[in-house]
Amino acid sequence: RRIAILISGRGSNMEALITAAAGADFPAEIVTVISNHPDAAGLQIARGHGIETVAIPHHDHVDRAAHEVEIGRVLAECRPDIVCLAGYMRLLTPRFVATWEGRMINIHPSLLPAFPGLHTHRRALLQGVRVHGCTVHFVTEAMDDGPIIAQAAVPVLSGDTENSLAVRVLLAEHKLYPMALSMVARGEVSMRDGRAVFSGTGD
Ligand code: GRF
Numbered sequence: 001r002r003i004a005i006l007i008s009g010r011g012s013n014m015e016a017l018i019t020a021a022a023g024a025d026f027p028a029e030i031v032t033v034i035s036n037h038p039d040a041a042g043l044q045i046a047r048g049h050g051i052e053t054v055a056i057p058h059h060d061h062v063d064r065a066a067h068e069v070e071i072g073r074v075l076a077e078c079r080p081d082i083v084c085l086a087g088y089m090r091l092l093t094p095r096f097v098a099t100w101e102g103r104m105i106n107i108h109p110s111l112l113p114a115f116p117g118l119h120t121h122r123r124a125l126l127q128g129v130r131v132h133g134c135t136v137h138f139v140t141e142a143m144d145d146g147p148i149i150a151q152a153a154v155p156v157l158s159g160d161t162e163n164s165l166a167v168r169v170l171l172a173e174h175k176l177y178p179m180a181l182s183m184v185a186r187g188e189v190s191m192r193d194g195r196a197v198f199s200g201t202g203d
Pocket of ligand 1: 007009010011012013014042086087088107108109170173
């Protein structure tokens, strides 16, 4: 399967996917990395791995839809089967989401449906949860709301700060995302009627 990754920044999840995909048994190859920020650190990292990168600054476009048309043009050229959002910080229009329905996945740093949106670690600490984590899900119109593919739980430890908790969750993300992508690429999970349907995994 051919994979495109959309990023906005650091790109550590993107790198985890690239590294996993370089493994012999991984069922997918990363064909392109697209960023809406030309100076995203992740673009350099991707190039360092010999992956084609494309910067499509959103400021160059009159609106969200026009920006997505340009992304769509790049995707049409590299023909991915699956699009992975990895720290892609732009909301997507219903039209773009519909185009990639069941073929676009995202990683979110909380155990959804808890803490959709931003500042998840700070909110988890304020809320006093003792278990936090991360989620990979199919992308649907509502933000951080699609059918769940995989989750990893991470303990909240006494004395945790927003940063220490973020670091622990990020390590879990780097394991979870490649695993979830391989499940989707192998067809072990797919989206049907707005739900994740699992097959062949005993799940
Ligand atoms: C990750 O925590 C991811 O879950 C969230 O944004 C962050 C991106 O980090 N969506 P990176 O760019 O993958 O390092």
